[in-house]
Amino acid sequence: MSNIPAELRYASSHEWTRLEADGTVTVGITDHAQDLLGDVVFVECPEVGREVAAGEECAVVESVKAASDIYAPISGEIIAVNEALADSPELVNSAPYGDAWFFKIKPSDAAELDKLMDAAAYGASI
Amino acid sequence: MALRTPLYDQHLAAGAKMVDFGGWDMPINYGSQLEEHHQVRRAVGMFDVSHMTVVDVDGSEAQAYLQYLLANDVARLKTPGKALYSGMLNEQGGVIDDLIVYLAGDGYRVVVNAATREKDLAWMSKQADSFAVNLTERSELAMIAVQGPLALELVKSVVSDDRAALISDLKPFQGLPSGDWFIGRTGYTGEDGLEIMLPAEQSADFWQTLLAAGCKPCGLGARDTLRLEAGMNLYGADMDESISPLAANMAWTIAWEPAERDFIGRQALEAQKAAGDQPKLVGLVLEERAVLRGHQKVIVDGVGEGEITSGTFSPTLGYSIALARVPRATGSSAKVEIRGKLLDVRVVKPSFVRNGQSVIE
Numbered sequence: 001m002s003n004i005p006a007e008l009r010y011a012s013s014h015e016w017t018r019l020e021a022d023g024t025v026t027v028g029i030t031d032h033a034q035d036l037l038g039d040v041v042f043v044e045c046p047e048v049g050r051e052v053a054a055g056e057e058c059a060v061v062e063s064v065k066a067a068s069d070i071y072a073p074i075s076g077e078i079i080a081v082n083e084a085l086a087d088s089p090e091l092v093n094s095a096p097y098g099d100a101w102f103f104k105i106k107p108s109d110a111a112e113l114d115k116l117m118d119a120a121a122y123g124a125s126i
Numbered sequence: 127m128a129l130r131t132p133l134y135d136q137h138l139a140a141g142a143k144m145v146d147f148g149g150w151d152m153p154i155n156y157g158s159q160l161e162e163h164h165q166v167r168r169a170v171g172m173f174d175v176s177h178m179t180v181v182d183v184d185g186s187e188a189q190a191y192l193q194y195l196l197a198n199d200v201a202r203l204k205t206p207g208k209a210l211y212s213g214m215l216n217e218q219g220g221v222i223d224d225l226i227v228y229l230a231g232d233g234y235r236v237v238v239n240a241a242t243r244e245k246d247l248a249w250m251s252k253q254a255d256s257f258a259v260n261l262t263e264r265s266e267l268a269m270i271a272v273q274g275p276l277a278l279e280l281v282k283s284v285v286s287d288d289r290a291a292l293i294s295d296l297k298p299f300q301g302l303p304s305g306d307w308f309i310g311r312t313g314y315t316g317e318d319g320l321e322i323m324l325p326a327e328q329s330a331d332f333w334q335t336l337l338a339a340g341c342k343p344c345g346l347g348a349r350d351t352l353r354l355e356a357g358m359n360l361y362g363a364d365m366d367e368s369i370s371p372l373a374a375n376m377a378w379t380i381a382w383e384p385a386e387r388d389f390i391g392r393q394a395l396e397a398q399k400a401a402g403d404q405p406k407l408v409g410l411v412l413e414e415r416a417v418l419r420g421h422q423k424v425i426v427d428g429v430g431e432g433e434i435t436s437g438t439f440s441p442t443l444g445y446s447i448a449l450a451r452v453p454r455a456t457g458s459s460a461k462v463e464i465r466g467k468l469l470d471v472r473v474v475k476p477s478f479v480r481n482g483q484s485v486i487e
Contacts, residue, residue, distance in 0.1 A: 039160040
């Protein structure tokens with residue numbers, strides 16, 4: 001069974017989001033997604049400062065098995081990316097909700113978060 | 127309903143993720159494909175390859191039959207148990223399958239791919255009509271490949287003294303019977319190792335014995351990255367019935383001499399050789415942070431285009447490698463299109479890792 005933390009919100013394309021106290025949103029991929037991908041060997045993150053729209057391709061995960069696009073779950077500006085993934089892509093497999101966050105977004109419309117699924121809905125969708 | 131090998135329950139018990147492979151329900155990995163890959167390169171791992179098809183070829187014309195059926199020449203097999211790798215071609219010189227044939231007593235033992243079983247058996251039967259030969263499929267046998275630098279020692283530690291002695295005497299690419307077992311020093315990983323054929327009903331116990339001795343189960347995922355690092359072809363990806371062995375890095379498996387030996391596809395191959403226009407299968411190395419994959423386009427400036435036939439991240443090397451079919455005039459560099467970007471790759475001989483070490487020149 002996949003781990004689906006109750007406090008996060010989810011996109012149907014298997015990204016999770018966490019609303020931080022400062023209003024920014026941290027994004028990663030779910031335990032289910034990393035399990036489907038298998039061993040991750042490269043992660044290509046977006047440039048800091050890039051404006052992304054909800055649903056836009058903005059990162060790539062390469063596993064031994066396949067390449068997979070990662071989509072921005074909400075619109076906004078990329079304000080940070082996880083540099084640790086460059087040297088330790090395997091974190092995506094071992095800590096998908098922790099050390100393996102991908103990027104942080106400053107939302108342009110915080111209401112978009114409400115359109116994402118809660119844990120129960122995501123769990124039912126996979 | 128997918129086919130299951132006699133080791134199906136062992137796979138589930140070991141936590142395997144199962145996938146369809148040519149109609150068989152097979153383990154893709156038991157957790158981490160990368161760890162399984164490293165296990166084989168650094169120590170020892172085991173694979174269930176019971177889905178592969180074993181056919182014994184006997185009869186007074188067994189040699190003549192295989193000399194006609196195969197592009198390689200079984201007359202080269204002089205010592206008991208010696209094996210060779212060959213393509214089985216159609217009249218147009220396309221590869222129906224690639225296989226291993228062992229000299230087994232007065233006859234031969236042939237191991238062909240699982241996914242091509244039906245067409246192989248049909249072709250082999252059809253060609254057998256004009257020879258005094260018997261074909262016997264040995265579907266009652268399971269097969270376990272134990273591979274890695276510690277493979278021989280580990281297997282020797284858990285089998286009878288007779289079998290351990292036989293393993294000690296086996297030369298690379300030789301396989302011999304031992305009671306109702308057949309032990310070959312062959313494999314598909316680029317490491318030393320054994321492929322052990324044994325009655326299906328004994329296979330679960332032997333698997334458990336190997337497991338208890340510290341042999342880690344490895345899935346088809348690691349099998350694919352290991353064979354690709356070793357530069358070994360995968361049928362259906364790197365060649366098929368539309369591809370000549372000359373275009374699949376299999377020229378070394380064509381026995382042109384003696385010139386009077388007629389084999390299926392010979393005429394077509396001779397014409398291709400004379401024309402010198404077949405593409406070639408090469409290795410590609412990409413040291414950027416991206417992964418080469420099958421079917422990506424290869425661009426060779428001033429020469430033309432080709433295509434990747436198999437690509438992966440190489441766990442041993444830490445960067446991406448591929449096999450690609452490119453124009454014969456291709457030199458030492460090319461470009462590969464990945465997600466709309468053209469990345470520079472080195473063109474090398476199609477062999478990357480042997481016995482744990484890089485062999486890229």
